[in-house]
Amino acid sequence: MHTPVYLDNHATTPVDPRVLEAMLPCFSGVFGNPSSRVHEFGWRAAEAVETARAQVARLIGAAPDEIIFTSGATESNNLAIKGVYEAAAKHGNHIITCATEHTAVLDVCRSLEKRGALVTILPVDSGGLLDPGRVADAITDHTVLISVMTANNEIGVIQPIEDIARVAAYKDIPFHTDAAQACGKAPFNVRMAGIHLVSFTAHKLYGPKGVGALCIRRRPPRVRLAAQIHGGGQERGWRSGTLNVPGIVGFGKACELMLDEMPAESLRLRVMRDRLLTLLRESIDGVDVNGALEPRLPHNLNVSFERVEGESLIMRLRDVAVSSGSACASASVSPSHVLHALGLTPERAHSSLRIGLGRFNTNPEIDYAAGRIIEEVKRLREISPTS
Ligand SMILES: Cc1ncc(COP(=O)(O)O)c(C=O)c1O
Structure with a gap:
């Protein structure tokens, strides 16, 4: 010992040696830019990214084209919350979240308050659980997003996410969950009623740091999202920037292992x-x-x-x-x-x-x-x- x-x-979490092994070729042979559509180097990198996208999607029961690669859960939360807020500007300005969220959600909401958002931060009980009834009571005609984490990063408590998602679905409000701690650790499936957006990250599941994903469901009502990083239009315009191919390949392998084990x-x-x-x-x-x-x-x-x-x-x-x-x-x-x-x-x-x-x-x-x-x-x- x-x-x-x-x-x-x-x-x-430490990188699993099997994840590292999967990543290594991306630093040498498969070094191309997946956006290079005109030669073998680009094609091979793009193929590696698409294999990883399918692996990542499978872990949470999503379709591959519902996965957008980011730099981690912080960025995914920013994209989800700011993106929905901006896209919904004409419809309302109210966001509902919870007191025990990670700062990567709470501080994003606080930053939006400076831009006119009304944020309701719901309390939890002494066990750390949020009552879905409180979520229902907090909804107003101006509510544009509900964001509640799946599992807490300090106390590990798992929220009644299905029930909260159902409340959101009943009112047709987009529901986002920060599942950074839950993905791969507890059963989690995005097909649960009403989940529109899921943030997660590779380094909490034995993958590398600096890579994560936002799952954007295509289920109706389709969530509208404004991009936060502009440039080359990668990731269908939602997240520009050359893809982190080694990281993404490692993330994919980490998700595959998680699903099996x-x-x-x-x-x-x-x-x-x-x-x-x-x-x-x-x-x-x-x-x-x-x-x-x-x-x-x-x-x-x-x-x-x-x-x-x-x-x-x-x-x-x-x-x-x-x-x-x-x-x-x-x-x-x-x-x-x-x-x-x-x-x-x-x-x-x-x-x-x-x-x-x-x-x-x-x-x-x-x-x-x-x-x-x-x-x-x-x-x-x-x-x-x-x-
Ligand atoms: C619940 C939760 N959300 C978000 C994050 C941030 O993730 P990342 O480090 O990938 O940006 C963490 C990591 O500490 C977390 O535990």
């Missing part, structure tokens, strides 16, 4: 995750799970340790890579907006750890991590002035 043990798979992998990770929680609870008191344990991503655990400052714990765990929340916010000292939305006290929010298991973790690593967390929690409690 090697240390440090990596348990921060919500921040990013998800059932067994989810089960294995769930068993390891539950074992980790049991080990912690057997040895120390005051271990509280943040967010509902079910429905939750099988590889997520977010726990608070009473009378322990989370940042101090993380600093002491140099041989176990965990985090206190979103990687994008981990430089900030303010408590996570997600834990705040659950109604946790600042003390409890500040005593939390986010643990994300992944494909390459082993049972000995989990035992080691549990032992180290227990050791450091005990030590911090011993030296804590409040203990």
